[in-house]
Amino acid sequence: MRYGVPLIAGAIALTLAISVPSELPLKLPLIQLYAMLIIASAWLGGFWPGLVATVFCTVGASYWLEPRGLLLQIHHSVDVVALVLLFLFGAALSALGENARKAVRYERTSRELAEKVAEAERSAAQAREDMLSMVAHDLRDPLGVIDLNAALISRASTAEGNAEISRRAALVHRTAQRMEAIIRNLLDVARIDAGGFALDMATESVEPLLAEVVEAHVDHAKVRNIELQHDVPAGIPHILCDRARIHQVLTNLVVNAMKFTSTGGKVALRAGVSGRFVRFSVTDTGVGIDGDELPRIFQRYFGEKRTRGGGIGLGLFISKSIVEAHHGTIEADSRVGHGSTFSFTVPIIAQASAPEPTTTTASGSGNR
Numbered sequence: 001m002r003y004g005v006p007l008i009a010g011a012i013a014l015t016l017a018i019s020v021p022s023e024l025p026l027k028l029p030l031i032q033l034y035a036m037l038i039i040a041s042a043w044l045g046g047f048w049p050g051l052v053a054t055v056f057c058t059v060g061a062s063y064w065l066e067p068r069g070l071l072l073q074i075h076h077s078v079d080v081v082a083l084v085l086l087f088l089f090g091a092a093l094s095a096l097g098e099n100a101r102k103a104v105r106y107e108r109t110s111r112e113l114a115e116k117v118a119e120a121e122r123s124a125a126q127a128r129e130d131m132l133s134m135v136a137h138d139l140r141d142p143l144g145v146i147d148l149n150a151a152l153i154s155r156a157s158t159a160e161g162n163a164e165i166s167r168r169a170a171l172v173h174r175t176a177q178r179m180e181a182i183i184r185n186l187l188d189v190a191r192i193d194a195g196g197f198a199l200d201m202a203t204e205s206v207e208p209l210l211a212e213v214v215e216a217h218v219d220h221a222k223v224r225n226i227e228l229q230h231d232v233p234a235g236i237p238h239i240l241c242d243r244a245r246i247h248q249v250l251t252n253l254v255v256n257a258m259k260f261t262s263t264g265g266k267v268a269l270r271a272g273v274s275g276r277f278v279r280f281s282v283t284d285t286g287v288g289i290d291g292d293e294l295p296r297i298f299q300r301y302f303g304e305k306r307t308r309g310g311g312i313g314l315g316l317f318i319s320k321s322i323v324e325a326h327h328g329t330i331e332a333d334s335r336v337g338h339g340s341t342f343s344f345t346v347p348i349i350a351q352a353s354a355p356e357p358t359t360t361t362a363s364g365s366g367n368r
Helices: 004-019 027-045 047-062 077-160 163-194 206-223 243-259 315-325
Strands: 197-204 227-231 239-241 266-274 277-284 330-334 340-347 358-362
Touching (some): 004 027, 027 047, 047 077, 077 163, 163 197, 163 315, 206 227, 206 243, 206 266, 243 266, 243 277, 243 315, 243 340
Parallel strands (some): 227 266
Antiparallel strands (some): 197 239, 197 358, 277 340
């Protein structure tokens, strides 16, 4: 097959050279045809088939010299130069064709390999998600039992006035809750790696969302003597979002802010309009983040290096994936000793044109 094409090309070149009268002004078109035959031979067969076609085409071109057909009686040096140039031109085309053929073959092989690797990664991610889902299901039942009994022990010890047992029961409860959060984060990351997680999109009001987050953490803030407040301007537009997922992002940011804010500090949640988006922000008066760490703060597991209250460094990574799934952006601004501000955007939607709740799929791009 490789040499079949140049043989056919050579047959065409010689047939045309012998059969076409020399007085016809067809030299240039025939030379162009020879070039195409050489390119086709090199493209399909490589360098050597292209060179074979070049030899045939050079012989065919020699029939156009005078005296016609006397190949061994070429008297003009110009004719010799022309034939040499034609041969060199054909050899160059053959080399180019070989390189192009190799490049195409390499590109095709690379693409097939990349597709196989991507498929293997998707399969591995899906297998990891399936395994984590089973493990999470098996762990959540005993965790639920532990948490429930810790609550019962705490209630009984409080009634009996046993402060030590009540304190230890509260510790068990917090530990169970932290383990539940770790399991939830691992499952979210597995879903992101496997290609996405479901977003239940609907029109939501901003103020109740922030108020709910504050209410969920105000007791813990009081225990830490941290002022927790929220500020939402009147008439702020509704947003299109998955309420539970945006609540998850805000909760993660608030928990992080309180974790890194000392007793007597302040954490503030705010929302405001920024173009076609509502910008949420969580500002604290905590220890701040070093400037060298800021570009990496949303990387997977990075937060584990600086957290001091549990967690495995996945919260900010998951938050970034959730925000980007909503076609928004998330960023951090901080100075050591002056606190931090984490902010993210969610698209605005006019209340009058609010659609029915839909489900979309989010795919991914660390708890501080």
